[in-house]
Amino acid sequence: MKYDTVDNMVSVVIPTYNRAGSLVRAVESVLTQTYSELEVIVVDDGSTDDTAAVVENLQKHHGLRLKYVYQTNRGVSAARNRGINQASGEDISFLDSDDYIYPKKIEKQISFLKDQGADVCFCNYNVIRKKKRRRGLRGQIEKPLLHYIQSKMTPQTNAWMIRRDILAKKDISFREGCSWGEDMEFFIKVMYAAEKIVFLDEPLFDYCVNESGLSLFSWDKLEKDVFIWTEIWHWLENHVADQELLQTYKNVIFGYRIPSLLVYRLWEGRKMTADARGYAELYRPYLKQMNCSNGLRSVKLAIVWTLFNLKMMCARKSDR
CATH class of the missing domain: 3.90.550.10 (Spore Coat Polysaccharide Biosynthesis Protein SpsA; Chain A)
Structure with a gap:
């Protein structure tokens, strides 16, 4: 230009x-x-x-x-x-x-x-x-x-x-x-x-x-996070001609960006155990796509996700 x-x-x-x-x-x-x-x-x-x-x-x-x-x-x-x-x-x-x-x-x-x-x-x-x-x-x-x-x-x-x-x-x-x-x-x-x-x-x-x-915590932000990033992905999918680059973007968006938003919000709401379990199950398809495409950030994400699941497991045991 x-x-x-x-x-x-x-x-x-x-x-x-x-x-x-x-x-x-x-x-x-x-x-x-x-x-x-x-x-x-x-x-x-x-x-x-x-x-x-x-x-x-x-x-x-x-x-x-x-x-x-x-x-x-x-x-x-x-x-x-x-x-x-x-x-x-x-x-x-x-x-x-x-x-x-x-x-x-x-x-x-x-x-x-x-x-x-x-x-x-x-x-x-x-x-x-x-x-x-x-x-x-x-x-x-x-x-x-x-x-x-x-x-x-x-x-x-x-x-x-x-x-x-x-x-x-x-x-x-x-x-x-x-x-x-x-x-x-x-x-x-x-x-x-x-x-x-x-x-x-x-x-x-x-x-x-x-x-x-600052925005207060609310569960509907999970839905908003998923919505905007899937919309971003659809736009990139329709505009990026380089297929290798497009695949890189896809790996990061679905392997890290969406899972990270979900995991950190689930962790923030972990004390509301029943809700946290329900939303974790609802967004399981996205969470299953979590991968190591973002280096140390992905490692940190995996640790938080593990801690969340341990927290939910302990909560189940205490409910029995």
Whole structure:
């Protein structure tokens, strides 16, 4: 992908829902970037707080560089898709409304894309959790799509810069109505569709983990995990022409990724013994496909699976 010598317009999509308190910081972190050819598109997904007033006040200072789009509550996927459709930039980036980016993020990513002749770039970041800071991604990433499927790297949504024509040509969008894993599906499609992907190994934003917003355990997440990864597999099956590579993806998805999601959720719910047994039996066909396709991660998975089965065995004995 060749870039023009002129600066590309970058559109940063910020979906939000009742986050008026943190939205100012997020928007300001973009509109004060060292890179000037950009716009911010705030997509308000049916907020009931004063989000609209906050954006209106920001628009007084930043003018047409800040767009505001309101929609009835349809979820984050619909909000991101709406933002993409409203974008006028050649490149698309995302920002969660409770996060912020460093002042040179966009300048550095655009420069790196141009230097490398790439059409997709993701950067490193810092994870802020319980007042502690750690690097989000570690080590060089040579095979982004495979490593993503293997769970060896998980770039956060804010990390990406994508040529908008990649999304248009391949008809890639976030799956609407899906409340789990829609970002994984989207970026897997992006990585496969891209001619060249580059990793900028420099933290360019903070990803702030909101402990109070973490999802509580529920058994229906097993179904959601299986659904999204089987959908990802069907898409790859229909698009990947290299049969050897396709088989590698299949081995990892069905031999590690789906079993790992099931096993770790079963382990998390192990104290609800009857339910755990029932779900383990329900998803037995997927668990039987567990293999050693993912190295040490597969070994660790096998250990947890063994511990779970021992836990269920002990529970049976105590029931007698």
